[in-house]
Amino acid sequence: MSFAAKPRDFDAVIIGAGFAGICMLHRLRERGLSAKVFERGNGVGGTWFWNCYPGARCDVESMEYSYQFSEELQQEWEWTERFATQPEILRYLNHVVDRFDFRRDIQLNARVTSAAYDEAANRWTIRTAEGDCVSAKFCIMATGCLSSTNTPKFKGLESFAGATLHTGDWPRERVDFSGKRVGVIGTGSSGVQAIPLIAEEARHLFVFQRTPAYSIPARNHPLAPSVQQRIKADYADLRRRGAQSLLGWDARLNERSALEAGEEERQAEYEARWTTGGLFFYGAYLDLLSSKEANDTAAEFLRAKIRGIVHDPVVAEALSPRQAVGCKRLCVDTGYFETFNRRNVTLVDVRKSPIEEITEQGLRTRDKRYELDSIVFATGFDAMTGALMSIDIRGRAGISLEGKWAEGPRTYLGVGTAGFPNLFIMTGPGSPSVLSNMVPAAEQHANWISRCIDYMRVRGMERIEPAVEAENQWVSHVNDVAAATLFPSCNSWYLGANVPGKPRVFMPYLGFPAYVEKCDEVAARGYEGFTIT
Ligand code: NA7
Numbered sequence: 389m390s391f392a393a394k395p396r397d398f399d400a401v402i403i404g405a406g407f408a409g410i411c412m413l414h415r416l417r418e419r420g421l422s423a424k425v426f427e428r429g430n431g432v433g434g435t436w437f438w439n440c441y442p443g444a445r446c447d448v449e450s451m452e453y454s455y456q457f458s459e460e461l462q463q464e465w466e467w468t469e470r471f472a473t474q475p476e477i478l479r480y481l482n483h484v485v486d487r488f489d490f491r492r493d494i495q496l497n498a499r500v501t502s503a504a505y506d507e508a509a510n511r512w513t514i515r516t517a518e519g520d521c522v523s524a525k526f527c528i529m530a531t532g533c534l535s536s537t538n539t540p541k542f543k544g545l546e547s548f549a550g551a552t553l554h555t556g557d558w559p560r561e562r563v564d565f566s567g568k569r570v571g572v573i574g575t576g577s578s579g580v581q582a583i584p585l586i587a588e589e590a591r592h593l594f595v596f597q598r599t600p601a602y603s604i605p606a607r608n609h610p611l612a613p614s615v616q617q618r619i620k621a622d623y624a625d626l627r628r629r630g631a632q633s634l635l636g637w638d639a640r641l642n643e644r645s646a647l648e649a650g651e652e653e654r655q656a657e658y659e660a661r662w663t664t665g666g667l668f669f670y671g672a673y674l675d676l677l678s679s680k681e682a683n684d685t686a687a688e689f690l691r692a693k694i695r696g697i698v699h700d701p702v703v704a705e706a707l708s709p710r711q712a713v714g715c716k717r718l719c720v721d722t723g724y725f726e727t728f729n730r731r732n733v734t735l736v737d738v739r740k741s742p743i744e745e746i747t748e749q750g751l752r753t754r755d756k757r758y759e760l761d762s763i764v765f766a767t768g769f770d771a772m773t774g775a776l777m778s779i780d781i782r783g784r785a786g787i788s789l790e791g792k793w794a795e796g797p798r799t800y801l802g803v804g805t806a807g808f809p810n811l812f813i814m815t816g817p818g819s820p821s822v823l824s825n826m827v828p829a830a831e832q833h834a835n836w837i838s839r840c841i842d843y844m845r846v847r848g849m850e851r852i853e854p855a856v857e858a859e860n861q862w863v864s865h866v867n868d869v870a871a872a873t874l875f876p877s878c879n880s881w882y883l884g885a886n887v888p889g890k891p892r893v894f895m896p897y898l899g900f901p902a903y904v905e906k907c908d909e910v911a912a913r914g915y916e917g918f919t920i921t
Contacts, residue, residue, distance in 0.1 A: 406437075431482075457834075596753075645682060736758070803833060809852065843911070
């Protein structure tokens with residue numbers, strides 16, 4: 389049975405063909421529902437399509453950053469490296485789309501501009517900038533958490549005569565920096581990955597840093613077939629360990645407190661994590677993200693590493709973060725701090741001397757002018773809400789999502805929002821999303837949403853939307869969980885603090901296992917907290 393009525397009507401429209409949209413399509417298709425995916429890029433992949441800057445690489449290990457919905461797929465795909473590069477992830481997603489014949493339901497180069505709910509018809513009307521107009525019973529936002537780029541509105545931005553680039557919207561063709569004077573603004577994960585490679589090519593690289601980043605060496609290496617075979621022999625075990633871990637991937641969490649451990653033991657633990665490389669550092673101690681005193685021990689360890697790598701003590705000091713470790717997303721690098729020992733690299737501390745304007749020739753800080761041929765904005769994203777807000781989403785009685793979320797996003801479980809029936813948000817604010825492993829998080833939502841649709845179909849139900857009280861309680865709970873951690877103590881994109889004027893609200897939910905349990909419980913109780921008719 390299908391809900392569809394006319395050819396341009398679908399059971400569901402999915403907006404976005406990244407990891408989330410693709411597995412959502414799979415789940416709907418296997419139920420025989422009609423679905424259409426709109427994707428603004430001219431390829432699938434979402435954030436992995438757009439972020440093709442030099443050095444772009446996932447910092448969750450490849451074997452865990454992949455789909456679980458098909459055992460055959462899990463078994464047949466061979467990752468080549470411990471941490472996959474952006475091109476390899478894009479190859480993987482294209483393989484998935486072809487292998488399961490998804491492409492025929494995905495319309496590329498289609499930017500959705502509006503989605504409006506018609507109460508009388510109980511249908512959503514979805515329009516694109518290219519002139520498409522379709523209707524659907526369910527509207528599913530798979531628009532991604534990091535897909536709307538943030539370019540600070542510097543004075544004179546338009547006047548620059550050279551090339552401007554953004555890491556999150558990088559040209560498809562190779563950019564050649566050889567012989568060029570390049571400025572990179574921003575030292576978050578994207579800057580940290582791109583800077584070492586741009587430095588190797590550029591005549592001179594100026595790094596404009598506002599907040600120094602903590603970064604752990606990736607220690608990336610080719611993935612030996614024997615290692616893959618061992619994991620594949622019991623893939624479910626790795627997936628189970630991931631699902632049971634706070635962050636949704638197996639961080640090998642040490643259950644001890646950093647403060648219980650003696651100095652020697654702590655140094656050994658941190659050293660072991662540093663040597664292993666990657667985000668395992670998060671798992672060093674249970675209280676790293678909740679106790680400032682515990683966190684200080686890790687911060688000092690990481691600052692000492694920077695002092696040990698960077699030859700010039702003044703530069704090392706400028707590169708040393710003061711915020712809590714992990715408060716802003718921990719970075720993972722290959723040769724980042726070493727890059728500042730190169731003679732063609734200059735660190736510019738724009739916290740001390742802010743960027744005042746972009747000029748025709750380059751950039752001017754309060755104290756100095758820099759002549760540049762290219763400026764790379766590694767300035768991040770309007771995270772978690774930006775892509776949703778770029779679409780005019782209207783619910784019951786024409787209320788706009790933008791209006792409803794003016795003081796910050798409000799959702800129930802990050803998956804629905806009161807006043808917007810039959811609208812599902814994948815990895816939305818209020819769900820673990822960016823504080824977990826995005827691929828299992830997206831799949832968990834695809835599974836939950838599709839089972840919810842099953843529940844409705846079996847019972848002849850037509851509408852689902854969160855009850856306001858349930859939503860209010862959930863928003864408070866998300867904030868309470870965050871308030872018990874060090875996350876609110878710095879200006880991160882988790883809080884929207886990187887975009888001037890954005891409400892300061894902690895958006896993701898910390899705790900993948902607790903979240904999954906809650907979602908399952910809600911479903912088992914007949915979608916408790918939702919009004920379902
Ligand atoms: P991030 O982590 O938001 O980093 C953006 C960087 O740009 C960060 O260093 C910012 O400094 C800097 N920035 C932003 N605006 C300005 C202005 N106006 N002036 C100077 N510097 C600025 O984005 P990424 O793309 O690196 O990473 C996003 C996520 O992708 C990452 O966390 C992973 O999950 C994958 P600030 O820290 O705000 O002082």
